[in-house]
Amino acid sequence: MQTPRYPIPSALVLASALALAGCASSKPAPTTAAATPAPAATPAPNDFLAGIPATSEGRSINVADMDRSVSPCDDFFRFSGGNWLKNNPVPSYTTRWGPRNLLGDRTQTLLRQILEESARTSAPKGSNQQKVGDFYASGMDSTALETAGLKYLKPELARINAVKDLKSLQTEAARQLTLGTGAFFRAGVGPDRKQSTVYAVNLSQGGLGMPDRDYYLKDDARSKAIRSAYTNYMTNTFKLLGDDDATASKKAAAVVRVETRLAQASKDRVALRNPQASYNKMTVAEANAQFPNLGLPAMLAQNGLGAAKEVIVGQPDFFKELSAVMKTEPLADLKTYMAWQLVSSLPSALPKAFSDEAFRFQQVMSGAKQQPVRWKRMLAATDGALGEAFGQLYVDKAFSPEAKQKALTMVNDIKASMASHIQSNTWMSDATKQEALKKLNALRVKIGYPDQWKDYSTLSISRESYLKNLLAVRQWNYRQNVKKFGGPIDRNEWGMTPSTINAYYNPPMNEIVFPAGYLQPPFFDPEADDAVNYGAIGGVIGHEITHGFDDQGRQYDSEGNLRDWWTKADGEEFTRRAAVVGNQYSAFQPLDSVYVNGKLTMGENLADFAGLTVTYGALQKRLQEKYGDAPRPKIDGLTPEQRFFLSWAQLRRSNIRPEALRQQILTDPHSPDQYRTLGPLMNMPQFYQAFGCQPGQKMVRPDAERAVIW
Incomplete structure (x- = not known):
């Protein structure tokens, strides 16, 4: 099924385009790196496994999912989740399967309850509940769609058909x-x-x-x-x-x-x-x-x-x-092209035969075996169309003020760690450091849901026609976007809906945004130990914060202006160090003759690596405050440091169909999950020490080949 192509505010186009980027496989260029510290009193590789039980007592880390036949120092992706990967093939209705999908299924169950309740309720006309309920109900009424046929599409097709010259085109x-x-x-x-x-x-x-x-x-x-x-x-x-x-x-x-x-x-x-x-x-x-x-x-x-x-x-x-x-x-061909663009953006709003054709194409593109059931498609469509009206109903049930406060505390810890890394940086000049700290201090943080909700009062939704509703929403969104021109910058606007299981950094706004949907177990569990939360959602927080300092984000200043605030020498040194990361990822080969594109994925790889490094520092400070010099307690036989890295890795375990993997490598600025797990850890002495890794093991890069940025 094709995703409806809504008008995208240019700031959000930028936010997504600024995560994009050639493919070369070459030996990483050497870079200056601190010598790898010799592990202090660490056990020999895999010796610690004897102390790990068969089942978990702690929260969020599942020791039964680990593949104990693999050394953590040779393949941490397989070690951390190999058994889970073996036991969780990709279901027929999707193209990849991992913890995000599991959380997605759980979230969808709650969202479906909200939608079906809204559709059954006789809510006051014009209320958010009425609009959410009627939009969803109109989309679920497949009988009405078949009966209507092309009735509601014909006026738009007629407009296109009436084009007779360049001006009307x-x-x-x-x-x-x-x-x-x-x-x-x-x-x-x-x-x-x-x-x-x-x-x-x-x-x-x-x-x-x-x-x-x-x-x-x-x-x-x-x-x-x-x-x-x-x-x-x-x-x-x-x-x-x-x-x-x-x-x-x-x-x-x-x-x-x-x-x-x-x-x-x-x-x-x-x-x-x-x-x-x-x-x-x-x-x-x-x-x-x-x-x-x-x-x-x-x-x-x-x-x-x-x-x-x-x-x-x-x-x-x-x-x-x-x-x-x-x-x-x-002119006839341009009219045909416009008609195609219109129809192909609306397959689920037309009789079933149209969406079946769209899915047959998606099968070739992504390897999908089965079209998602209609309620899942309409749930996603409702979230896309009325995300904040729907979102208000969601956060009332799914996100507590206490969870929001704990997430904010983690953000502040990780920001403080980032400040420390900037200040102690050995290759950056004082002038650039001051600008970097200014940008970090100006960073806006949005957690859970908007402080001001969208006003949908001028949007009319009914049960007459799903297609009419869909086009009405698109036109309303476009008008809302256009109305901003000439007015003050709206810094309360969100680019994701509250139930979204994702997060983002927006360079022109210099803000990081974490919807309530992401702040749920296993990504965020207020009852779990600090090591697990810092390795999971903390890694994401660090990732988004350091996007402001990746190869693209660093080009924006503290006020969100596209301005070069780096000294020439610092900018060149950053570029040199970033190229080491790019070369490392371009050498990863997930499929025969298919390599990760280290240039396309540069920003996301830098944010993974820097974010994890900075967040590890925040965890160490938190543990020091909590335990001082006393021994840090183990859970399930695992130290906090080991749980931190396992938490990062277990949330990135996933199985993916080969067709979808090929499409991801061509179009997605994120590396495949396997390399999002391995890539950063292969450069981190903190990881080597946590698991007693020694030179020569596959997860340990020689000092001269390690990437060192923050």
Whole structure:
């Protein structure tokens, strides 16, 4: 099933684009590194296993999941969770399986109860509960969807069909932006990245029906198979819309041709990781001169942005080609392309045959065996459409003030540890350190849910039609985004819903955000010992904090402005040290002939490594305050340090289908979970000491090859 392509505020486009980035496999370049300390009075590798029981007495670490036949110093991913991996194959309804999925299933059970109760309740018209209940109920009414057929889609298809010249094409393209179909390009309002106190209009490349430009451009067997499946998906969908076989095939070929032109003009994900290159401010008149066939002034005015005098263009070369496409491609083909972008963004709002076709394509893309049941799809859709209305109902049941306070305490501990690491850094100048500390002190922290909830009073939702509801939400979201232009920066806005099992760092806002959905066991357990919580959610907190200092985040200052605050020498030294991490990850080979892309995953790898290092320091300070010089108690025969690293690793154990793994490596800025576990630990003397690892074992890098940043 394709995810509905909602309009994305440019700040959030940036937040996600700033996590993206070439693939080389080479020996890591040597870097200056502190000598690995000799483990002090540590047991020989694996000797400590004799003291570990068969089942856990402590919380969150499950010793039965460990594979004791593997040395922790040779493969910590297998050692920490090998038995779990053997006993938990990927279920048919998903493409990967791990602790996040288990928490997701538990969260979905509660969310489903909330939705079904809301759908049964006669809530006051206009209330959040009424809107949540009616949106979900309309999506679950499969009989109504079949009966309606294309009834509610036809008005939009008719608008596209009525396009007769370039001017009316521009008018319809502007409307497609408000409908969030993904046609042609993306546009939205977000903080000006070089003047973060004001909003700007941002234009970014887009317009592709497949997840990445490389699917259109590569000639390997898998890429060809995916293109063939995509063409079949389009052909069958056009037939469902009423076209005969020949017409449907012709239309599919036209869409592929148009999208391939856009793909050829698009920057790849590595290039998109450069925020300076994606910042091209120009006047509307200048943009109109460069991209004359977009009709930009009229398009902005039509969509409520007529007051804008300037725009920030992410990829000028893309927009030059898009302008040429809108002039040189046959008008009939551009209309077909817009119709495809509309229909393919709405499969679950149409009769079942449409979503079945979408899923058949996803099977080829990701290896999925079974389409998720409808209530799960509608739950996700409701969360995406009415996330904060739905979220208010969720947090009342799932997140206590005490849990929020404990999470804030951990954040403060880890921020203090980060400050200590900055101050004691041996390669950074005092001038850069002061700017770094200023940025850290200015970091905003959001925990659980917004202080101010969204007001949905102007959004009308009914049970008449799920498709009408979906389009109404998209248009409402677009209007809400556009209304921000010219006003003060809204620093209360969230980019994730409260039930989301994830977190993020937003560079222009210089903020870290942790939804309530993530602050649940096993990621966060207020009843667990400190070592487990610091290794689990603490590692995530450290990860998000240090995103502000990764290869992209470090380019933003304390106020969120895209500004180089590093001395030239410090910037060059950081880049050199980061390249060591990139080379290490590019050498990881999860599948035959498939390597991790160390450039694409650079930011996430740096945040994993730095975040875990900083959080380990915070734990040590917490343990020192608690126990002083007294022996630190073991739980299940494991020291706090061992539990810290096991907690980090056990939350990243997962099984994934090969097709999904290939797609992840091509499109996802996160490394596969196996290497998110191994990569940081292979560089950490603290890990070596905790498990008595010795030089020559696979988890121990020679001093000259270790990455050392913070």
